[in-house]
Amino acid sequence: MINGVFAIPLDESLGACKTPYSYRCVESQTITKQAGEKSNCCGVPPSKLSAYIGGPENIATRVAAESVFAEHHHFNPLILTGPTATGKSLAALAITHGWMRRNRTATAFSITAADFVYQYRDARLTDSLTDFRRRFQKAVFICLEDIQDLAGKTEAQQELAALLDDALAENRWVVATRREPYTALCPALMSRLSGGLVVNLRCPDIAARRELLERLADYYEYSFSPSSLDKLASELDTTFPALKHAVLSLGQACSPGGMVGVEQARQYLEQEVQAKSPSLRSITSCVARYFKLRVADLRGSSRKQSVVRARAMAMFLCRTLTDASLSTIGKQFGNRDHTTVLHAYRKVSADGTQNQEIQHLTEKLLGK
DSSP, rough: OTTTBBBEEEOTTTSSSTTTOOOGGGSSOOOOOOOOOOOOOTOOOOGGEEEEEEEEOOOOOOOHHHHHTTOOSSSSSSSEEETSSSSHHHHHHHHHHHHHHOOSSSSSEEEEEEEEEHHHHHHHTOHHHHHHHHHHOSSSEEEEEGGGGGGOHHHHHHHHHHHHHHHHTTOOOEEEEEEEEEEEEEHHEEEEEEESSSOOOOOOOOHHHHHHHHHHHHHOEEEEOOHHHHHHHHHHOHHHHHHHHHHHHHHHHOOOOEEEEEEEHHHHHHHHHHHHOOOOHHHHHHHHHHOOOOOOHHHSSOOOHHHHHHHHHHHHHHHSOOOOOOOHHHHHHSSOHHHHHHHHHHHHHHHHGGHHHHOOOOOOTTTT
């Protein structure tokens, strides 16, 4: 572990096509690849990208993985949760592979919630529930992905709860992933899943982003200067897909055999900021919806307290999230004077009771 960055590797030699593992293969999931991109039987790019990369922000993932590898059943099941694109599935896959490397004569089983529902319904229709259940009963390690997709599937949830009862009673490992926020499941299944350890995955920090960028550049065979990687890592506060997009965009724009330098990285970051900045119009619409008002109310002359408060919030966000001048923002709100906008900005800034609303609206406008 260097600079707090750690890796949980994936083993390309492990897959559904190889006995004795009952592991998921390409046919049971949808895998989208770019033209020419390589992958192994589990749909994971090989070479240096075949690992879950984390930093201090996700150190709990490493600790949990090491406990699973060491067969310390202090907790079971292990639930990996977090927003989309924080690496939950990759971490679960890496933990599964790590366990399989250490238990080569045992059986592991991995399935998504959507596949579970489909296979359960098919088993009922074809009178093959016994065979369906036997696959779970034989597995010493079970990995369930996207369990929030079981919401509303009551019978499938009850079936899974019964299968988990047996697995947990026999100290067979269960690892599951779920997105946040997620819809609550039925009490029977929730009680089985809540008895273990919940690890919240976060977007990679600077050190982890730097490592991921370097590995991505290596994998796609693009040359990046160390200073360009440092700049991207320090200013791209985002997820793995966005880091991949940055490497591909800069690498493809670079001349063959050339190196992406810090100036190209700077230009890319400026373009990204401009592309992501919400417009005055989108901010006004978002605030109006949030406060259950019309856009016309915010632009009009109403002095109702609810409208004045929402209008001030909209002006504050326009000033904070865009480069628009005070005069330009004033025109957006019924040709108001720039001093009115400045007063609204200062008033909202000083009102600490609105911090939660500001955060919620900002995240919504920036797509976080």
